[in-house]
Amino acid sequence: MSNRIAIVTGASRGVGRATAIRLAKDFGGLVLVARSTELLEETAEAVRAAGAEPLPLGADLRIPAAAKETVDQTLAKFGRIDAVVNIAGAVPQIDVLDMTDEQWDDGFALKLHGARRLAVHAWESLKKSEGSVIFTSGNSAQAPKSGYGAVGTVNAAIVAMAKAFADRGIADGVQVNSVLPGPVMTNRRRTYMEKYAPAHGMTLEEALEKFPAQVGITRYGNPEDIAELMAFVLSPAGRWMVGSALRMDGGEIKGV
Structure with a gap:
């Protein structure tokens, strides 16, 4: 497993940073994507110390061209892609009656569309490596509330999108799942x-x-809790997990 290469978005802080550091134990190279280049360098140092080779890329995945550029730079550096872990994406917590069209659009731009484009551009490489994709959603996908209107809507869309990618992945040999963290x-x-x-x-x-x-x-929850779940899904032991929406929220959502 040590020669595998993973792209981790949102890697400059929080769950993205913790996931990148955890995956450094299992992957030979980590492509670290975020808008904050200064914080990204700190993650790169931690990844290097954990035993993997980092490639920090300052990129705004809301911009359509950024996904292809990220994939191109990954292949130029490492020659392969084994996993894409989409974690980037902050959606404003504003009441549904108060959000502007611009805020709605921005909420979808990175977390949904940026992740979708990255998976699409990496897909051919993932087919060759029989790799994996994780889309990070959130438990509000299953219990939207007024103050989390955009958050829940985007997260629900991510879960549905992951299911569609997973269905395609069965034919192409690519494992796809979504992870739904709670209060971290x-x-x-x-x-x-x-x-x-x-x-x-x-x-x-x-x-x-x-x-x-x-x-x-x-x-x-701690960012490291979610990072361990990500690592399991991407491990051989988690390979039969396909199309799952994996909620990890300490029991916050009580529904079936």
Whole structure:
């Protein structure tokens, strides 16, 4: 497995960074994609220290040409692609009645369309390597709420898209799944809690302590929790997992 090459988007922070560092144990090379080049260099150093060769690429996958450029640079450097792990994509948490057309469009541009284009451009290489694609969604795909209107809508679209790619992948020998994280403590989550706390008459510390119980979980997830799930799906042991929507949220979503 050590000669395998993976592309990880959103690799500069949070779940993307943790996933890249974890996959450095299993892959020989990691292509690290994000808009923040400074933070990306920090991830590259951690990947190198973990034993894999990094290729940091500053790219905005909202731009249509960026996906093909990412694939081209990956093949020029490593000559193959064995996995594409789509994690990039921040969707604004705004009430459905308040979101503008521009905010809706931007929510879809990176997380859905950027991931779709990257998978499409990498597909021929993935067929040759019998590789894998993971699309990162979120548990709001299965329980959308008004304040998460765009988040839930985009996430649900990603799950449906992953199913379609997985169906094609059965014929082409490419494994495709989606991963649906719940409340993971990242910088983005902390920023959200900084707004949530005063709106509910609490200090930030109180909100961070009480929020897990309020949503019915024992603790926040860590980026490393999701990274381990990603690694399992991409391992030989996870190969028969195809077209699955893998929710990892500490039990927040109670529905079947």
